Each structure stands twice: as C-alpha cells, then as structure tokens.
Amino acid sequence: MKYLHLIWASLARHKARTFFTLLSVVAAFLLFGLLDSVNGAFSQAGHSVRDAHRLITTSKMGLTFTLPLSLYSQIRAVPGVEAVTHMSWFGGYYRDPKNFFSNFAVASNYFDLYPEFKLPPAELRAYEDTRMGAVVGAALARRFHWTVGDEIPLKASIFPQKSGSGTWTFDLVGIYRDSTHKGQENQMFFHWKYFDEAAAFGNGRVGWYVEQIAHPSQSARIARAIDALSANSGHETLTQTSSAFAADMVSQFADIGLIVRSIMGAVFFTLILLTGNTMTQAVRERIPELGILKTLGFSNRGVLSLVLAESVMVLLLGGVAGMALAAAAVSLIQAKYGASVPMLPVGVSEWLRSVGLMALIGLAVGALPARRGMRLRVVDALAGR
Amino acid sequence: MSALIEIRNLSKVYERGRQRIEVLHHIDLEVAQGDFVALMGPSGSGKTTLLNLIGGLDSPTDGKIAVAGKRIDRLGQGQLARWRAGHVGFVFQFYNLLPMLSAQRNVELPLLLTKLPGARRRQNAAVALQLVGLADRATHKPGELSGGQQQRVAIARAIVSDPTLLVCDEPTGDLDRQSATDVLTLLQQLNRDHGKTIVMVTHDPKAAEYASHILHLDKGTLVESAEAAA
Ligand SMILES: Nc1ncnc2c1ncn2[C@@H]1O[C@H](COP(=O)(O)OP(=O)(O)OP(=O)(O)O)[C@@H](O)[C@H]1O
C-alpha cells in the first residue's frame, strides 16, 4: 500500500490519456454488466424459454369468462400447434378463506406441457389413475404440512357439487418441484374430468387453453389462426404468448449465450489491444524512471509488480465504475418495465466474476510492459539506451 | 584510514555482437573511508563505467571490488539491488528525480524499501531536505524547482537512508556556476561533517578542486593520481 502513491503518480502523468483509457474500460464493463444480466436471465430461466413455446387462449372478455370444451379439438388441428391443454380456475380454499392459494382443474395432459414441474414418475402415474387425485407444489405442501396420501378437503368459493356439498375432497397423490421458479410451487392441480362430472354448474366449459408450439417465431400467425376459430361467435378468444417479449428475443437470438460471448469477446479483445497499447506506451515513456527506481534498489520483481499493479488499477477503477453503472441501469430498467424485460439484477456472483475478469485483463495487458520494465538493465536505462 | 573501496585487477568488456570493447583494463584502486575522490578523464574513457561498477549498478567482467569488506563483484542482480539500497547514494548529472512526485516524496523513495513506518519515513525525508536547505520546497515538484535545487533534492535522496558511500556522475555538469558551487559545497560538507565517502566524476577542474584526491582515467586505465591542491 505504501507504493500506492507511485501508481497514482504514473496514472496522473497523462491525465487525458488515463481518462480515455478509463472511459473505454468503463464502457466495456458497462456493456459486460448489461449483457451478463440479460444472459443470466435467459440461461437461468429455462422457464422464459419454455414460455416462448406456449400460447395462452383466453376469452376475449377476460380471464373470468369460460370457453367451451368444443374448442379443444379445433385448436389441436391448427397447424403449428403441437399440443393443447386447458385449465380452469377452481378458487377453493383450505379450512379458512384467508388460506388462499391457486388451485386449478386441468386437462389430463397438463403436465406434458409443463415439464418444468418435476413430478416423480410413480406419482404421475398415481395421479393419472386416481379420479380424485391432486398434485401440489412442494412449497404449498410445506405450508400446510401435507404429505402424499393425505385427504385434502377444499371449500369451494365458486363451484358447489351437484350434491349440494360445498366441500370437495381430493387425494394428494403427488408433490412437484420447480427448481428455477420456487414461486411456481404454490399451486394445486386436479382432474378437470372429476370437476366437470361433479360440479353443479359450469359443465363442459374450461377457463383457458394452453397451446404448445414448435417455433416461437410462428406465435403471431398461430395465435391469429386460433382466434379466427371463434371469430364472431359468442366466445371470442384472445391468444397471447405467455411472455411475448421472451418469445421475440428467443426467436431472434436462438443462442443468447453465444451471442453474448461473441460480443464480449470482441469488446474485450478491443479493450486489451487498446489498453495494452496505452500501457506499452506509458511504460516506454517511463523507462528512465523505472531505471531510477532500480538504481535506488527496487528489485526486478518490484518494478514488475508496480507496472502490473498500475494496469490492474486502471482495469479495476474503470471496471467497477462500469459495473456500477450497469447495476444501476438494470435496476432502473426493472423498476420501469418490471419482469417483462429479461434481466437479472447484478448480484454478488456477477460482481465477483467481473472483478476477476478485470484483474485478469489487467494482468494480461500489463504483462508485456511489466516484463520489459523488469528486464530493464539499470545502466542502459540511465544511459538512455 | 582503512580502505572503504578496494578494487583489484578490474576489467569491463562490452560485447556488441562480434565486437568486443574493453572499456576498463586491469584497474587497481583503493579509496579510503571518508575520502572525497574526483574522477576525471576524456569523454569515453570509462569514468561512468567505473563509477557504475563501484556503485553496484553493473558487474565487472573480471577482477574484484570490495566495498566495506563486502565483495560486490560476485553478487547477482537481486543481491546487488538490495546492497545498493542499503549502502550507496547516487547523484547524476540530470538529477533523475521522478517528475510526478513532490520533492518530499522523491526523497522518501529509498525509504520505501525499508521497514520504516510512514511517519518515520516522512520525518527522515524532511530532515534530509532540511540538510540540503530545501525544507521550504518539500511539496514542490521537480518541474517547479531550479536545476540546482533539483540536484540538491537528488542529494537529499542519496543521503536519506544514510549510506556510507556517495557516487556522483557529473553532478554539476548541467548547472550554472553558482548552483554548481552550492552543490559542491554541500558535497564537501557531507564529506567533512557527516563522514560520507564520495566518488565524483567530473569534467570540470574547478569542481575537482573540492575533492581531496583526483584520479585520471584515460582509455580505461588509471594514469596517475595527483593530490588536489589543498
Ligand atoms: N552498455 C555498453 N555497451 C557497449 N559499449 C558501452 C556500453 N557502455 C559504455 N560503453 C562504451 O564504453 C566506453 C566508456 O563509456 P563511459 O560511459 O564509461 O565513458 P565516460 O568516461 O563516462 O564518458 P563521458 O565523459 O562522455 O560520460 C565508451 O566508448 C562507450 O561507448
């Protein structure tokens, strides 16, 4: 640390040059921070990518309006649609209305379209074989201390049974997990068939349809085709991607990671050339000074460390500023546009990774000039050779 | 007085490709502890080369150099650097200060290599600056000082770690008469009052008069030693 002022002094020597070098480092790491955040959002959220492969068809009048089951086979026949399932909001509660959670009556193929909900195969089979079977997320099971084999009575807030009973009983046969989105583990699913047979009203209707499509790029065309099925009927539909933005992004940039790595490769390559050149020039100008330090007894390694410390310092100063700007930008963007923009906040691991990168680039950039400083012979430096 | 510097059969050869330039030939020399020696001679005679060998900036091709009993001709680069830091102070024609550092910081430089705490380093540097009469210029950068003042800062830097030996290569070569006199008076004072042994290369006979001995180097050989006119 007692050498810090030496490093400062050499950086302050050409203020304009240091400023512009810093600026390029700031820019590079601002870009890195932003791209890393986007990349992180995509690579972490396989969910968003899956969402891009799913369309949701609701009643044009709103989510609370139901659709006829007859649409199922029609939608299934639309070109580009690989699979269709449907869900209905049940609105039951457990014991007390304030114990609110999402529970849905779903088509038997529901879990085929949501592979991110991981259900042990045996439990999935048990669910398929049990008329009154239900599956809940792990978080929900923890919340109510439910285990497989329990009988779960739900009070119906909307749909009484034909028998007049307001309580529906389900057999808990499975517990699913969603490792990337823990928030998805707070739901309960059961057979629409059971619901449809037993409900006092609303029979033959579903809440909304979910379609799986092969190519996100076709989502707009397929959505129009699905909506055309019900045009001018009493149940016009609205079909949307579950995450329109993600669909756009993913279909345009098939491999976000590759793109990000390529851009960053180019950016850092340029950065290394630029700062490397600057450092080389800076060291060349300071050969006499390095010679003086050596005359006074600074070791070869000491001079090497000084030059390396200088370039690492430039990278750290600029890099930390760039990352701070990126972090601020990401939180601004998220505050303004919310979750629709796929970006991860700049967290500890992103910081660690970027600081490691700064040190690495700093060392790489400083290596050649530092070696030159180290090898410098005092008598040659003093004689200006 | 015992010999501080003892040189026996010293040779220095530079090889440039096939060319072999023998700059110093079999030099024998003793410099007593507390002596002030002026080294004179024509340009290219090898004065700087000899001074660099004495100061441990370079290693001889052949022969022996001992300073205060320590053989420095056999030391490796790292060992030499450490030895220089503890035993020699350097003064050059062009001052060789770091332009971005204040006078105080320049003088402090050699102390960075010691284990002294920061406060102690600053204090010692201040004392050295005071000794050369520049206490009031501590915060000035070299560019804000005259040539004579810069050279005195360089002298403060050379003595700050209290070495026994000062080697000076044309310390007045770039100075006007008055500044040169100041610098030479200062060197003489360091020699007399502080017991520093000084070897000084100079072209200027007037400068050589401040020394107690004058050595003449010609084509790499010491030709004759003359007592300085006292
Ligand atoms: N590193 C080197 N490689 C090759 N030749 C060198 C080297 N250093 C010095 N010389 C040669 O050695 C000779 C003596 O050089 P030196 O610098 O010791 O002379 P000097 O007496 O100090 O001269 P001046 O009075 O001009 O400073 C010169 O001919 C010089 O060209």
Ligand SMILES: [Mg+2]
């Ligand atoms: Mg010379």
